[in-house]
Amino acid sequence: MSRIQLNVNGNIHSADADNDTTLLSVLRDQLDLTGTKYGCGEGQCGACTVLIDGKSQRSCVTRAGTVVGRQITTIEGLAKGDRLHPMQQAFLDEQAMQCAYCTPGMIMSAVSLLNKKPNPSVTEIADFMEGNVCRCGTHPRIVAAIQRAAKAVKEAGL
Amino acid sequence: MSANEKLQSLVEPERYELNRAPSYSFELDRREFFKLLGAGVLVVSVLKDAHAFQESGAGRPRMEPLPKEIGVWLHIGENDLVTVYTGKVEVGQNIRSSLTQAVAEELKVPIEKIQLVMGDTKLTPFDMGTFGSRTTPTMNLQLRKVSAAARDLLIGLAAKHWQVDRQRLVASEGKITDSQSQHSIEYAALVKGQQLTETIPEVDPLVPATEWTVQGKSLPKVDGRDFVTGKHRYPYDQKLPDMLHGKILRPPSFGATLAALDTKAAEKIPGVVVVHDGNFVGVAAPSGEVASRALAAIKAEWKSDPQISNQELFEYLKKNEIGGEDPTGYPRQHEQGSVEKALSSADHRIEQSYTVNYIAHVPLEPRAALAQWSGDEVTVWTGTQRPFGVRKELAEAFRLSEGKVRVLMPDTGSAYGGKHTGETAMEAARLARAAKLPVKVTWTREEEFAWAYFRPAGVIDITGGLAKDGTIVAWDFHNYNSGAAGIQTFYDIPNQRILFHPTRSPLRQGSYRGLAATANHFARECFMDELAHSVNMGPLEFRLKNLKNDRLRAVFEAAAKKFGWGQKKPAGRGFGIGGGFEKGGNVATSVEVSVDRTTGEVRILRVVTAFECGAVVNPDNLHNQIEGANIMGLGGALFEAIQFQNGRILNGRLSEYRVPRFSDVPVIESVILDRKDLPSAGAGETPMLGLAPAIGNAIFDASGVRLRTLPLVPGGLKIS
Structure with a gap:
């Protein structure tokens, strides 16, 4: 176990990490940034x-x-104070969610x-987003x- | 018993997961037990509880009438906020919003002043569970009644306060206003934080749908901002100080039993607690990584019996019928006229068999629970559609009275009928009891695939008899295993025999969005096309000829109109239609597909669904549900299937089990028929039912190939 420094949402955080410690578990369990979700554990x-x-x-x-040394941004770091990022606002405006776990x-x-x-284009959006699963089926709204x-x-x- | 209560108590036979014993039966180590409970006096109470548990029966849902006291459902705080209590839970169907609308409509309070406490067994009235599309017909109605009664009560309080006739008083925007003096008083000032102890009157007219100002409008998800910012904490995200992470040792195959166990190496890892209790072996550790290491250090040998594979599935189901009465008392059989006579004298007779594979729910958030003990009381935060059911499971497993168990359900990352049971709650609670610290158990995706339950597989055999003019004269329909939901035909057929045959199931199976209505509609609506084809009639024309029900005719006609049914199409394209009625909703879906004759590739180009579920509560959310049901339905219709062999799932991970993705999604249009003259029905399930048969029928239209198994094209269309 070694101590590492990570730049998350513009702040430097210390975390304990083994060779096999995932960024996801550091974010969720050590930095309490639970907006980043576990869904499959294999990048699918x-x-x-x-x-x-x-x-x-x-x-x-x-x-x-x-x-280490890279700029890591999570969902918690996207809004500027009370002002939502345009993408967050657009998801609200289109009601592009149901259970919102994938959001x-x-x-x-x-x-x-x-x-x-x-x-x-719509095709480019679909191609790029292919690796993100929404089980509730809000895909057209996300596009x-x-x-x-x-x-x-x-x-x-911007 | 009112019609509503009757419906609530009716548990369809294919909710198999509710009719089976819970997953664990704990022995509970006696030393651990006494350490926890302390004095001997408590042994008496435990024995008493154990006795009570026997009387209450095993794991079965129960029915209780909805309480009539306003204060049980609704509280007006001194801070002017209205808190509403409901045992229903939020899994993405957006009932937190639609139930808020119900309260706002009748209580005349702004949306932002209303907060819902949902699915907390300590605070909310008993609720059997969030399933069967019952929230809108029962809870929306109940909360409107409660709110109307509270509003009338507030008007009475204001009349007394001002000493004026209540007829002069108007409720609006959280205030009562005297229409003559123009004086206003806030609800909070009238109630002064007191509990509303009055009961809901027997008769109290509600605002009719034609006069709704809040219901019938597209209210966005009330706490949407918490979801786009990542602030909302799902069950998976719950945390407590000093919390440990739990992991469970899984057998290599279903039904395997422990032959030998060595946990010494795991116990030596600092901070690790190991629990072995009956068929349960688990570890708890300060981090997930350490828990995984501890689990890997456990040596176990297992004994198991050979089991069948998915290749033998349908043959197995036909050969393994279970006789006897159904424990739920659900009617298995429907018979009218004489099928034999009508079939022997029919001009045409057709016989076909359809099959449906097991599929998985794959809720994006796998099961999770956090448990904390305080003395002999336990609190569990978990993602379940049945918080009260899980409370009962926990109480039985730990020999506690239900009053000592509190289950809370944070808004959860979807369920689709797949989260009716309390596995993680039991696992976390068992580990937490041994560890004497809070423990969280979060299933991996692989665990969710293997150790939850599947939508039942099934075989459906149909024989139909036709007159020359296309009138259906006989209908013989047999469903093996998948279930009885949606099994009745809504076509007008004089001679019918419709039978559900429960069978043994090689895999653990249970509720899935729409239950067996998906399988039954698939078979029925594909067979309708096969019948139509045999007398050279168009599929829509044939259906309308044999269908009198106005509501169903209306959705078929609306879908066909929007779709452009009957228009010309290029070669390799096909049109299909399918629909039906279930849980108070009427649906018809029309689909356009293309089939590439050389590669066999099928593409769904366009889906049009017409849906009618009475008076619409939230139109945009209804569109969202219809779109979502169709997209989720694409998976089961086209390519989702669980492969299994010898008690193991062979494709139980997302890299191996294909779910619908962006490139699979066609253009989807939904037409809503808003019937303000009819009560509102639920809409989370039924919109899905027309899709699979419509696709099957469209593939036949495009290629002449009739596919009779769900999924239809697991590896692309095979033209034989």
């Missing part, structure tokens, strides 16, 4: 998605030791997509939310 459902230097990554198959991962993946591609957020980001010049 996207519920655990976080941003590493602005790019989406599955925290359940990421060893904590490999992201944090969906939002983090979608933010990553817009970072890479500010104006994705609409991503399109809405893309427009909002563009209009706000």
